[in-house]
Amino acid sequence: MAIIHVDGKQFEVDGGDNLLHACLSLGLDVPYFCWHPELGSVGACRQCAVKQYKDANDTQGRLVMSCMTPSSDGTYISIDDKEAKEFRASVVEWLMVNHPHDCPVCEEGGHCHLQDMTVMTGHASRRYRFTKRTHQNQNLGPFISHEMNRCISCYRCVRYYKDYAGGPDLGVFGAAGNVYFGRAEDGVLESEFSGNLVEVCPTGVFTDKTHGDRYNRKWDMQFAPSICQGCAVGCNTSPGERYGELRRIENRYNGSVNHYFLCDRGRFGYGFVNRKDRPRRPLARRNGELVAVEIGEALAQAANLIKAAERAGKKVVGIGSPRASLEANFALRALVGAEHFYDGHSSAERALVARSLQILRDGPVPSASLRGMESADSAFVLGEDVTNTAPRVALALRQVARGKAVQLAAQKHIADWQAAAISDIGQHDKHPVFVASVAATRIDDIAAATHRDAPENLARLGFAVAQAIDATAPAVDGLDDATAQLAKNIAAALLAADKPLIVSGTGSGLEAVLTAAANIAWALHAKGKKVELVLAVPEANSLGMALLQGGDLDVALAQLAKGDATVAIVLENDLYRRADRAQVDAALASAQLIAIDHQDHATVLKAEVELSAATFAEGDGTMVNFEGRAQRYFQVYDPAYYDAATGVREAWLWLSDLRAQARDAAIDWAHFDDVTAAVEQAFPALVGVVAAAPGAKFRLKGLKVAREPHRYSGRTAMRANISVHEPRASQDADTALSFSMEGHNGIQKGDRPASLVPFAWAPGWNSPQSWNKFQDEVGGHNTGGDAGVRLLDPAANASAIAYFGPVPAAFAATAGSWRVVAMAHIFGSDELSARAAPVAERAPKAYVALNPTDAASLGVGEGSLLDVIVSGATVRLPVAQKTELARGTVGLPLGLIEMPFVKTGSAIKFAQVKTA
Amino acid sequence: MSEPVIKLADLHKQSAAAAASTPAPFVMYADDRAAIEHEMHHYEDPRAASIEALKIVQKRYGWVPDAAIAEIGGLLGIPASDVEGVATFYNLIFRRPVGRHVIKVCDSISCFLTGYDDVRSAFSAKLGIQLGQTTADGRFTLLPICCLGACDKGPVLMIDDDTHGNIAPDKIDQLLERYK
Amino acid sequence: MSAVRLSGDTHPLTYRIQPDLKPLDLKAYEALDGYAALRKTIKELQPGDVTKLVKDANLRGRGGAGFPAGVKWSLVPMGADAPKNKYLVCNADEMEPGTFKDRLLMESVPHQLVESMIIAAYAIQARRGYIFLRGEYIVAAQNLNRAIDEAKAAGYLGNKVCGGDWGFELFVHTGAGRYICGEETALINSLEGRRANPRAKPPFPQIAGLWGKPTVVNNVETLSNVAHIVLRGASWFQGLNQGKSKDAGTKLYGVSGRVKNPGCWELPMGTTAREILEVHGGGMKDGLKLKCWLPGGASTDFLLPEHLDLAMDFDTIARAQSRMGTGLLTVVDDKQNIVSVVRNLEDFFARESCGWCTPCRDGLPWTHKLLQALERGAGQTGDLEALEQMTRFLGPGKTFCAHAPGAMEPLQSALRFFRGEFEAGIAKSPSQVAA
Numbered sequence A: 001m002a003i004i005h006v007d008g009k010q011f012e013v014d015g016g017d018n019l020l021h022a023c024l025s026l027g028l029d030v031p032y033f034c035w036h037p038e039l040g041s042v043g044a045c046r047q048c049a050v051k052q053y054k055d056a057n058d059t060q061g062r063l064v065m066s067c068m069t070p071s072s073d074g075t076y077i078s079i080d081d082k083e084a085k086e087f088r089a090s091v092v093e094w095l096m097v098n099h100p101h102d103c104p105v106c107e108e109g110g111h112c113h114l115q116d117m118t119v120m121t122g123h124a125s126r127r128y129r130f131t132k133r134t135h136q137n138q139n140l141g142p143f144i145s146h147e148m149n150r151c152i153s154c155y156r157c158v159r160y161y162k163d164y165a166g167g168p169d170l171g172v173f174g175a176a177g178n179v180y181f182g183r184a185e186d187g188v189l190e191s192e193f194s195g196n197l198v199e200v201c202p203t204g205v206f207t208d209k210t211h212g213d214r215y216n217r218k219w220d221m222q223f224a225p226s227i228c229q230g231c232a233v234g235c236n237t238s239p240g241e242r243y244g245e246l247r248r249i250e251n252r253y254n255g256s257v258n259h260y261f262l263c264d265r266g267r268f269g270y271g272f273v274n275r276k277d278r279p280r281r282p283l284a285r286r287n288g289e290l291v292a293v294e295i296g297e298a299l300a301q302a303a304n305l306i307k308a309a310e311r312a313g314k315k316v317v318g319i320g321s322p323r324a325s326l327e328a329n330f331a332l333r334a335l336v337g338a339e340h341f342y343d344g345h346s347s348a349e350r351a352l353v354a355r356s357l358q359i360l361r362d363g364p365v366p367s368a369s370l371r372g373m374e375s376a377d378s379a380f381v382l383g384e385d386v387t388n389t390a391p392r393v394a395l396a397l398r399q400v401a402r403g404k405a406v407q408l409a410a411q412k413h414i415a416d417w418q419a420a421a422i423s424d425i426g427q428h429d430k431h432p433v434f435v436a437s438v439a440a441t442r443i444d445d446i447a448a449a450t451h452r453d454a455p456e457n458l459a460r461l462g463f464a465v466a467q468a469i470d471a472t473a474p475a476v477d478g479l480d481d482a483t484a485q486l487a488k489n490i491a492a493a494l495l496a497a498d499k500p501l502i503v504s505g506t507g508s509g510l511e512a513v514l515t516a517a518a519n520i521a522w523a524l525h526a527k528g529k530k531v532e533l534v535l536a537v538p539e540a541n542s543l544g545m546a547l548l549q550g551g552d553l554d555v556a557l558a559q560l561a562k563g564d565a566t567v568a569i570v571l572e573n574d575l576y577r578r579a580d581r582a583q584v585d586a587a588l589a590s591a592q593l594i595a596i597d598h599q600d601h602a603t604v605l606k607a608e609v610e611l612s613a614a615t616f617a618e619g620d621g622t623m624v625n626f627e628g629r630a631q632r633y634f635q636v637y638d639p640a641y642y643d644a645a646t647g648v649r650e651a652w653l654w655l656s657d658l659r660a661q662a663r664d665a666a667i668d669w670a671h672f673d674d675v676t677a678a679v680e681q682a683f684p685a686l687v688g689v690v691a692a693a694p695g696a697k698f699r700l701k702g703l704k705v706a707r708e709p710h711r712y713s714g715r716t717a718m719r720a721n722i723s724v725h726e727p728r729a730s731q732d733a734d735t736a737l738s739f740s741m742e743g744h745n746g747i748q749k750g751d752r753p754a755s756l757v758p759f760a761w762a763p764g765w766n767s768p769q770s771w772n773k774f775q776d777e778v779g780g781h782n783t784g785g786d787a788g789v790r791l792l793d794p795a796a797n798a799s800a801i802a803y804f805g806p807v808p809a810a811f812a813a814t815a816g817s818w819r820v821v822a823m824a825h826i827f828g829s830d831e832l833s834a835r836a837a838p839v840a841e842r843a844p845k846a847y848v849a850l851n852p853t854d855a856a857s858l859g860v861g862e863g864s865l866l867d868v869i870v871s872g873a874t875v876r877l878p879v880a881q882k883t884e885l886a887r888g889t890v891g892l893p894l895g896l897i898e899m900p901f902v903k904t905g906s907a908i909k910f911a912q913v914k915t916a
Numbered sequence B: 001m002s003e004p005v006i007k008l009a010d011l012h013k014q015s016a017a018a019a020a021s022t023p024a025p026f027v028m029y030a031d032d033r034a035a036i037e038h039e040m041h042h043y044e045d046p047r048a049a050s051i052e053a054l055k056i057v058q059k060r061y062g063w064v065p066d067a068a069i070a071e072i073g074g075l076l077g078i079p080a081s082d083v084e085g086v087a088t089f090y091n092l093i094f095r096r097p098v099g100r101h102v103i104k105v106c107d108s109i110s111c112f113l114t115g116y117d118d119v120r121s122a123f124s125a126k127l128g129i130q131l132g133q134t135t136a137d138g139r140f141t142l143l144p145i146c147c148l149g150a151c152d153k154g155p156v157l158m159i160d161d162d163t164h165g166n167i168a169p170d171k172i173d174q175l176l177e178r179y180k
Numbered sequence C: 001m002s003a004v005r006l007s008g009d010t011h012p013l014t015y016r017i018q019p020d021l022k023p024l025d026l027k028a029y030e031a032l033d034g035y036a037a038l039r040k041t042i043k044e045l046q047p048g049d050v051t052k053l054v055k056d057a058n059l060r061g062r063g064g065a066g067f068p069a070g071v072k073w074s075l076v077p078m079g080a081d082a083p084k085n086k087y088l089v090c091n092a093d094e095m096e097p098g099t100f101k102d103r104l105l106m107e108s109v110p111h112q113l114v115e116s117m118i119i120a121a122y123a124i125q126a127r128r129g130y131i132f133l134r135g136e137y138i139v140a141a142q143n144l145n146r147a148i149d150e151a152k153a154a155g156y157l158g159n160k161v162c163g164g165d166w167g168f169e170l171f172v173h174t175g176a177g178r179y180i181c182g183e184e185t186a187l188i189n190s191l192e193g194r195r196a197n198p199r200a201k202p203p204f205p206q207i208a209g210l211w212g213k214p215t216v217v218n219n220v221e222t223l224s225n226v227a228h229i230v231l232r233g234a235s236w237f238q239g240l241n242q243g244k245s246k247d248a249g250t251k252l253y254g255v256s257g258r259v260k261n262p263g264c265w266e267l268p269m270g271t272t273a274r275e276i277l278e279v280h281g282g283g284m285k286d287g288l289k290l291k292c293w294l295p296g297g298a299s300t301d302f303l304l305p306e307h308l309d310l311a312m313d314f315d316t317i318a319r320a321q322s323r324m325g326t327g328l329l330t331v332v333d334d335k336q337n338i339v340s341v342v343r344n345l346e347d348f349f350a351r352e353s354c355g356w357c358t359p360c361r362d363g364l365p366w367t368h369k370l371l372q373a374l375e376r377g378a379g380q381t382g383d384l385e386a387l388e389q390m391t392r393f394l395g396p397g398k399t400f401c402a403h404a405p406g407a408m409e410p411l412q413s414a415l416r417f418f419r420g421e422f423e424a425g426i427a428k429s430p431s432q433v434a435a
């Protein structure tokens, strides 16, 4: 703690920060560009100048850069000082010398930090009368637009992209007044986190290309607090809508989760919401054809199917979905009954997720929050390609490695915000991160050591590490010397750390990988380490699904195939992604299907009744992320406002109505909150779901929270093509948010729970930098606490550790049979984001990956076409050689739209070989 | 005053055009590679050899062709974008083709006071090019350079590796004769 | 060079220089006491003794800022806990316009620098050293490399310097242009193979410099004195100035511009500018009068003829609101328009900005363009005020390094002394503005 004096007022601050950080945390406005709470200080832009005085008696003072000056006790500064103000205005004037002043056509306009700072400093009239320098722009791929003339050379982009995110392909070129930020040549930005450039760049150099195509100003968008649907990390997002379309996803600050950054799947993968081919009306089968029907008709037909089955003494099964909310899944369970409610994962994945849940809930080691991971001082990533399965974790792991430089600098008394000094001192030193995986991963560059092998052998390595840490853990027989030594090295590094982190997940498809990871964590815990555990699970609500304890999908499919069950209600799920084609075909051949989804797919096409569901953008819901954090997302817009005839309704609502009709009962859930409450009531393990966000009755100063910024414009005209009468704004009975700019929008500290902040905006702060105003300390936690509620906490009395066994046998290649390992892809493997055009553009074409020696033994080479027999069907795929793949394994990009379902770990055959 | 720094805005166009007119693709010669590898050992970190590596390639080609950037990056284990960042920062590294001989005329204060303007005009007149340009026959490129540390002999210039002082505008014919 | 035969007692840095300026090889250098200081150091002195000697001698940095070398060295962590790798770097980037002293020392007595660097490295117990040499100094590079090879062969460099148990390797690292490489932290970045942006201080290079390790950066001339101080002692060095200054030693002074005998000479510290210009430089060329002069490079404030009797040392010149800088005078004659002269200087500074901080990157090109307009007679009202604002806001502490403040020195002094010439550049009619 330190006392600083600012313009004659005293403040108590955390003396460890720099003055800029301290002032911003106090709510004082000091303009800045090159500083960023996550990137630290480099003193390049000179915008943050303030006057510093030696003591209370010094009247002279001198200008200092507040970002480069510690806020130590007894510091006297003035922000209002005349010279400081003039200097800051000059800085903007200089930055504007070459700036094109193209705000009217610039996508950044209205949420531009440069605009904000220009206004804040009072620079208003232009004196520079000479020619501006101009640059050529680059094509950086489908995500990011590049307009270099707007650049103010704050160096933030390269510092974020290269130093923070480890991307090699964005650089700074030229010198003096001709500095250029871009790639060495045109081309797609390689980093999976390139989208953050859009927010890191304080002006319009890097903008969201997906938004640029359908552009509107920030103030003309309607937002809701939302949760990314792209994976189980559950990053907080702020999706913006206009004219019934999602126009952009922005990061929504959550101090325990994603803080300032998203991955590109999460940011650019929203296009499935806008797809024209989405079911927006309920459909019912008439004479073999699915035709659009009224909502009531669809409900009646679906209810009749259920009633008929039950009258016939047959079962009605409900198959849930790990990509649907807890509420939707629970509504399905309520409809079909607990014993007929089935988990939406594939049978194998269900077991893996259940095991993950067990480890996190019953074990002694807490799950790490995304933010929490970054403070680890060593990590072991076992069997999970996190960049592709839980992408944002990869960015967090980079910060683990980078932490070493901060530590080394601290030994030389260099503060943690001295970004340049830290990297100069750190050079190549990193905290140890070990990566054991089936193939090369995108974080291998930060790895102290990498190890590639088949999943069984990775699990064995993991068990060996656990045993090397704690001799009472199960031992691994027959490990080769090199692997045994590696295990010892990893164990030693983890033991040497204060806060080791163990990262694994379901991606390897092998339960032993999870149990091995658990053993390592538990062994470290036994040795007194503050260890945390990360288990990546397959989908956004996988853990929520597991908590609802649905049955095994294969059982449901068998009952349907046998005819014990004759009606299947499938919620937001394409069963063909969950089980063999033949198995699903058999189940659906003899059963009647009621499908509820917002996307068309093979399963939906077989429905008797298809109920058109809301996406996350059109409805509310709660999801449980891999940390066990229940997080609420809110409806962004009301589709009925633009299309009164829309049949898009929230799945829980469809299911609630269907239950009432099928049971000839009154509707017992009037509102969304009722469902959430019912979830808690049914599942003690889910207590906390209600508290994940305030309910519909919540008011601030008697007001709901506005989804639209105060300057929202054109509302009176936006439906003019439909009717010149402006209807009343849609009413939201389900939440504390209003579909309007009327409502609460305040930023006073503690004003609003973080879960109810749809977008960041504060007087004078239009850009994403305005998150400053929603944090207890800039870059820290959200005011009033970070959004979400952790449902899992380590078992209180788990002192007696029961290690998992058994250790699997070593993998051995078998002639003629190939063990499938899943190759995950950030762009392509996820069902929903793959339906967004820009993401699809980045997705790989399907392939079959083989070790080159194996490929040679089959007589194929790179690009040769190989017929792969999976679950009875044959797919022809080009060969991709991967030297790291263990011999006898075959890598398949499971989850890509063109790929059939294949159970990882299953053995497949190759039919015939063709050389391309 | 034209800029000695190659404008990045033109860079891509220029180098593409240059690549089209340069028949032989870039190859890293074995002895150049060896020389770069030798340099790397002088430092705690191979990155430190990046400038020397660029100079080695430039010695061979007269300039640094695009393809050399990634090649050098690979050799030193650093991203191509870092190599390009360095290549475009330093003014003695040329990222587009230059003539067989590069004339660098000092335009800093002492030479300015002792006749730089006349020398530069004389070269421009004689060669028919402005600063930053190359003669049509590819023989000479004319560039400005900052103080060459020979101010007592101003005006000063360098042609390739040779420094010449006390340049008299009427003697430049003779001087250029030595550079074919 | 003066024709008088010089002695090591009075002209330590230059007495060995041959009339033809050809470099002394090892034999010739050793014949003139070469490496005696090094042998003495290894045999008789502890590292701390060397630092103390240099401190006592009051050797101030000759790179421009005048920071005491011994003090700088004493900040380097020493002893068993100190980092294993430490570095000594010689700043041989000499690119300050108007400066041509280091070239002379490196081309003509390369061994003097090599020997002194070995001694300095010993003082801070560095194991490696680099001479950061500007790329254009081709001959200096050849001569230094030859000297290093000879020194290595003679056992002065290598694992066991002079047979002792301390080892030192020395490399010549040649640059690829850019004035900013002379700024010591930018130099370190450049040496690491990066863009030559300066680094923030603290941490100072002595604590975290090259590759994060303790590093001392000194100028060629500063270092070249070290061997002599070791050999002849601190009080001898103190006395070299013949009482002309508080600052010790000799100084390489020089003069360029339109003078009769431009050149560079080793003279007692504190020699007056008048002596340098009139006695050694032979005065202005016939028909020309002195208008003003830069005491030590482009980044120093102009002084007037009336200042010629000032002693050329750090404090005296500072009191006259300029800086001694590198100590090599650039004289401006009365035929020059000051606006053109300053325009030339600012062109240099704008072009050589590293592009890191805003005031310098964007303020200097603007400054240059304003001066161009004034030079053409196309200035506008407000232009002088704009220039004055630049001189305030590109000044010390406001930019990231001293490059831009250096750029402002000649401009601010020119505006102070010759305002009328600037005002004359303001257009009288709109048509002139358009021109």
Ligand SMILES: Cc1cc2nc3c(=O)[nH]c(=O)nc-3n(C[C@H](O)[C@H](O)[C@H](O)COP(=O)(O)O)c2cc1C
Pocket (backbone or CB within 6 Å): C060, C061, C062, C063, C064, C065, C066, C067, C069, C091, C092, C093, C094, C095, C096, C179, C180, C181, C182, C183, C184, C185, C217, C218, C219, C220, C222, C223, C401, C402, C403, C406
């Ligand atoms: C823009 C700039 C350029 C510089 N150029 C040089 C140079 O070329 N040579 C030099 O010795 N010092 C130069 N300096 C000074 C160095 O930063 C540093 O002070 C010097 O190398 C220290 O050595 P010394 O203490 O021996 O003088 C420059 C400083 C600045 C700000």
Ligand code: SF4
Pocket (backbone or CB within 6 Å): C180, C197, C198, C352, C353, C354, C355, C356, C357, C358, C360, C361, C399, C400, C401, C402, C403, C404, C405
């Ligand atoms: S003042 Fe700023 S831009 Fe100029 S050289 Fe120094 S750091 Fe670079």
Ligand code: FES
Pocket (backbone or CB within 6 Å): A020, A031, A032, A033, A034, A035, A042, A043, A044, A045, A046, A047, A048, A049, A065, A066, A067, A068
């Ligand atoms: S924010 Fe302080 S210098 Fe840029």
